[in-house]
Amino acid sequence: MELKEIQRLEGHTDRVWSLDWNPATGHAGIPLVFASCSGDKTVRIWEQNLSSGLWACKAVLEETHTRTVRSCAWSPSGKLLATGSFDATTAIWENVGGDFECVSTLEGHENEVKSVCWNASGTLLATCSRDKSVWIWEVLPGNEFECVSVLQGHAQDVKMVKWHPTDDILFSCSYDNNIKVWADEGDSDDWQCVQTLGVPNNGHTSTVWALSFNASGDRMVSCSDDLTVKVWGTENTEIQSGGGFAPWKHLCTLTGYHDRTIFSVHWSREGIFASGAADDAIRLFVDDNESQVGGPLYKLLLKKEKAHDMDVNFVQWSPGVRFSDATLMETH
Amino acid sequence: MRGVRIRGKTVVIGYDLMKPCALLSLLVLLLPLPSKLQLLAKMVSGLINANPIIYEKKERRTRTAPTAFQDEDIKDPEHPYSLEELKVITEEAVEVDDQRNYVRITFTPTVEHCSMATIIGLCLRVKLMRSLPSRYKVDIRVAPGSHATEAAVNKQLNDKERVAAALENPNLLDMVDECLAPSYY
Numbered sequence: 329m330e331l332k333e334i335q336r337l338e339g340h341t342d343r344v345w346s347l348d349w350n351p352a353t354g355h356a357g358i359p360l361v362f363a364s365c366s367g368d369k370t371v372r373i374w375e376q377n378l379s380s381g382l383w384a385c386k387a388v389l390e391e392t393h394t395r396t397v398r399s400c401a402w403s404p405s406g407k408l409l410a411t412g413s414f415d416a417t418t419a420i421w422e423n424v425g426g427d428f429e430c431v432s433t434l435e436g437h438e439n440e441v442k443s444v445c446w447n448a449s450g451t452l453l454a455t456c457s458r459d460k461s462v463w464i465w466e467v468l469p470g471n472e473f474e475c476v477s478v479l480q481g482h483a484q485d486v487k488m489v490k491w492h493p494t495d496d497i498l499f500s501c502s503y504d505n506n507i508k509v510w511a512d513e514g515d516s517d518d519w520q521c522v523q524t525l526g527v528p529n530n531g532h533t534s535t536v537w538a539l540s541f542n543a544s545g546d547r548m549v550s551c552s553d554d555l556t557v558k559v560w561g562t563e564n565t566e567i568q569s570g571g572g573f574a575p576w577k578h579l580c581t582l583t584g585y586h587d588r589t590i591f592s593v594h595w596s597r598e599g600i601f602a603s604g605a606a607d608d609a610i611r612l613f614v615d616d617n618e619s620q621v622g623g624p625l626y627k628l629l630l631k632k633e634k635a636h637d638m639d640v641n642f643v644q645w646s647p648g649v650r651f652s653d654a655t656l657m658e659t660h
Numbered sequence: 661m662r663g664v665r666i667r668g669k670t671v672v673i674g675y676d677l678m679k680p681c682a683l684l685s686l687l688v689l690l691l692p693l694p695s696k697l698q699l700l701a702k703m704v705s706g707l708i709n710a711n712p713i714i715y716e717k718k719e720r721r722t723r724t725a726p727t728a729f730q731d732e733d734i735k736d737p738e739h740p741y742s743l744e745e746l747k748v749i750t751e752e753a754v755e756v757d758d759q760r761n762y763v764r765i766t767f768t769p770t771v772e773h774c775s776m777a778t779i780i781g782l783c784l785r786v787k788l789m790r791s792l793p794s795r796y797k798v799d800i801r802v803a804p805g806s807h808a809t810e811a812a813v814n815k816q817l818n819d820k821e822r823v824a825a826a827l828e829n830p831n832l833l834d835m836v837d838e839c840l841a842p843s844y845y
Contacts (some may be wrong), residue, residue, distance in 0.1 A: 343824075367824060395828050396824060396825070396828060398821075414824075414825050414828055439825075440825050442821070458822075458825070485822075487821070503815075503819070534815070535815070535819065553815075553818075553819075588797065589818075589820075606797065606820075607797075637794070637795065638794055638795070639820070
């Protein structure tokens with residue numbers, strides 16, 4: 329197996345922080361599309377040419393955010409794009425006949441918004457910030473967004489929010505070294521922290537930068553400034569949705585693979601997870617069928633040194649296609 | 661008035677001095693930069709370290725590493741001396757591994773509770789960002805035992821997201837630029 333660079337996409341004039349594949353593209357003859365966001369305060373929309381396979385920039389979303397755009401996320405329908413910025417706002421963009429219009433701006437965070445994420449049904453949007461809070465917004469008709477909950481609980485800035493792939497359970501990870509799990513237990517917008525994964529549960533010992541779920545949603549991988557990747561598991565989610573919250577347990581820690589801060593992890597549908605780190609490398613990990621009892625359950629499948637000239641800030645597998653493009657990075 | 665926000669944190673120098681004299685601090689913001697810094701420093705009921713020991717600048721030996729590693733021109737945020745003259749940074753405290761494209765700087769704040777430690781660290785980082793090829797990985801830390809909140813300062817200084825956000829703050833960037841200005845007299 330080999331990881332090969334297909335194309336280098338140029339356009340951003342400052343570091344690229346994040347990207348997101350449009351989930352409604354890449355099948356039924358619709359060309360693959362993804363969005364990327366950058367320290368240059370813009371978002372770029374990239375589309376693959378169906379015949380040549382090459383990528384081109386289709387749109388530049390600018391003059392809305394006044395500072396770094398840190399995070400971007402497509403709604404499950406692929407119709408809306410949310411972008412979170414250091415300017416403390418989250419913008420919602422709609423694709424109107426090929427043009428992207430900013431249809432809503434969500435204000436409320438005191439300072440830098442670091443991550444945005446839609447739930448599986450596209451009815452809720454979560455945002456998090458250096459102000460230590462996580463906000464949950466309900467999507468109302470007419471591109472209206474109403475804040476239904478402000479979750480306090482982290483002691484430091486919240487680096488990332490991520491919804492469970494099937495259930496309305498929200499995960500957040502922070503500079504305070506913890507992962508927190510949030511659920512609406514009473515069906516009345518009464519969101520509570522139902523679990524904290526920290527040092528007492530074999531958690532991370534420094535900033536947790538990112539997390540990702542496997543396709544079935546019963547495993548989660550997290551990565552940290554402590555140079556480890558950790559895999560967490562839970563009982564199957566059907567029981568969970570029937571009768572309360574099934575807690576997450578530490579399954580294994582992958583130590584010694586990374587040399588500098590790990591910024592990003594992402595699990596593919598085929599069960600391979602990728603990591604992107606400040607040592608410029610991309611690594612792929614896979615289930616280790618021959619692992620000893622008590623040993624790590626995953627093994628390194630591949631390490632691509634110098635995947636980028638600088639830190640690898642973000643990795644994400646494309647939807648649907650096997651072994652397609654992961655990655656993103658810093659570019660200039 | 662919220663003081664000087666450094667890497668996401670309102671640093672004591674900003675906070676302490678802004679609170680008792682909100683009016684004065686307003687004035688400070690309107691002043692040109694060099695005077696602003698001087699006044700800022702004076703407003704901390706005396707300086708945090710009013711009588712620092714001044715060391716002689718070391719005669720520099722020629723080194724193989726690029727000249728960018730020379731930090732002698734970084735001014736201390738609260739004194740008209742360079743960081744080298746105050747022994748905040750010494751030549752020995754800059755470790756360079758050219759083969760691995762790695763630089764580690766260990767600096768020593770003048771007093772244990774020096775609230776300027778994050779600013780000094782940020783100045784060092786910006787200086788290196790501006791003068792080193794981008795392939796270099798840089799770690800910056802305070803010398804072990806030299807600062808009361810050592811771990812917290814080190815964590816902030818090495819979180820690239822916080823550094824990026826801090827450098828988008830115009831007031832803070834001004835302060836860093838002032839510290840990095842080639843001549844400060």
